[in-house]
Amino acid sequence: MSLTDRQLQLKSLRLRRRVLEIIKHAGAGHTGGSLSCLDILNVLYNRVLRVSPETFSSPDRDRYIQSKGHSVEALFVVLADRGFFPTEQLETLCRYKSHFVGHPTRKVPGIEQNTGALGHGLPIATGVAIAGKLDNKDYRVFTLLGDGELAEGSNWEAAMAAAHYDLDNLTAIVDHNTLQITGRTRDVCSNEPLDEKFRAFGWDVRIVDGHSIAQLTEVLSTRGSESRPGVVIANTTKGRGVSFMEDVAKWHHGVPSDAEYAQAIKELEDAIARMEGEEEGKRKNDIGKMGGWPS
């Protein structure tokens, strides 16, 4: 059964809590970026990607390649939620001999490519998309980039190639949280305006609220214009969902202290409780409108 927008919002809150749990347990992790891209991954894996644990080895599956590999905690919790592996396995994050290291690796079920060095996902995704065209397959290829990551020149090499080869089966998503480890991307070494750059490189550009389930669903469910690769610039907030982490560069990576962790979890649980309450009220209301329980 497909989930409503509100149910996905609720899931995002629960997954954010899970991100914090595994980072706190591991004592390491990229908190801010994982929280900023979480809604994007939630929509991709629950509404867009034609891939599941059962179809992961199919040559016809949609591909998702996470170029901003450091936000792997978000990917891990979404994959676990989708049943690619039991969520308890995430207790081994960053532990001796665990496959769950601090960046994506193919040893983990559901992960397509080993990433983590920046500027690699878009070229690889471009290669997979070219193969899809050569084989007349209709799978789509998605890759998630950070806005700071776009300083890597290899992205722009791939951007040129993707437009040259008319890759309308390729969608790049920019997690545009405007922060990188040192500070504001525009202050570190500005690569704005990103939309005009991609347009000049021949891409179909769409800009959305990267925390809006509805907007993300709309742009990710459809290909860009015909014969052009698409980029979705998703405006997001780094550290989204935890008041003291939001839009603060130092949470690029960082493990909350016990007090910070307690506060963060409380904030998320309060939000979860509010939404659950609203959901319950809405359900009762709906039943009331239907004239009560059938006798």
Next chain:
Amino acid sequence: MSAPAPSMFSPAAMEVAQQLGLKMRRANLDEFADTLFGLARADRNVIAVTSDSRGSGKLGPFGKELPGQIIELGIAEQNLVGIAAGLASAGKIVYAVSPACFLTARALEQIKNDVCYSDNPVKLIGISAGVSYGALGSTHHSLHDLAALRAINNIDIVVPADNFEARSAIEVAAERTKPLYVRFGKAPQYQIHRDGTEFEIGRSIRLRDGGDVAFIATGETVIHALLAAESLRGKGVSCRVLSMHTIKPLDAEAILSAARSCRAIVTVEEHMINGGLGEACASLLMQAGVTPRLKIVGIPDEYTVTGIQADIFRHYGISMEGLAATAQSLLR
């Protein structure tokens, strides 16, 4: 009137080659291009990926006949390797063709992560390797590639000596599911191997046996070692010659056997003496407790002498005369 370019071989060396009945064949580059073309004709999953390098890679006819099987990316080696990895992950049999100097330096991180770490079985083809580009200068030399790739897990490294080894490496590559790097030059080569020789990655080929000196050579230096061995035979020095076409995984058994059978070892490579074949042999032998006299011949750690490939080889003693002298000095 311009002076004739110096040959890779002195008149004396060419005479020895003639005595051995060796025939001059074409460049390994040409052999590679024809072999790949044949593979691509037979299987539409075979893809060549190029970085404005189809001309240098002799892939013009390939591109004309099979335009759907050549992916041109312009002068962008990082993208070349990343896209090759993506194609390979989607089931294509991918040969990424680019000058060795750019392929293995500019795109080293893509080789390390996208190909080797992600286990996408790309065949990386380094053309005009070593000092093939000679007088174009050090920007165009690849004297680091074997060292750099030896330090990366999950890639095999092959340096063919002649057309037979080049063709074999390219053919064997198609079937392999492990990343592979093959590098060669663009100068015509003597045919070293007899018809019917067996080629297996990781297993060197013994060209002759002897008990005084073992030449362990790789790639297009093997011929010079073979000629040196023949010239030394007339002086009563008997030499073993190994064509060590695979740098990784190293044929430890053949190297240990050579070291146990001979009084001295001369390794030869078209590569800096740091981190290449010679150091790999030395490391193996020391750790096995087998310590013959040993000399690593290659390009020393200095600003490489200028000149064409033949000048550079001769200058650093990668020649029949130079290698014979090195062997004799070890025996003294």
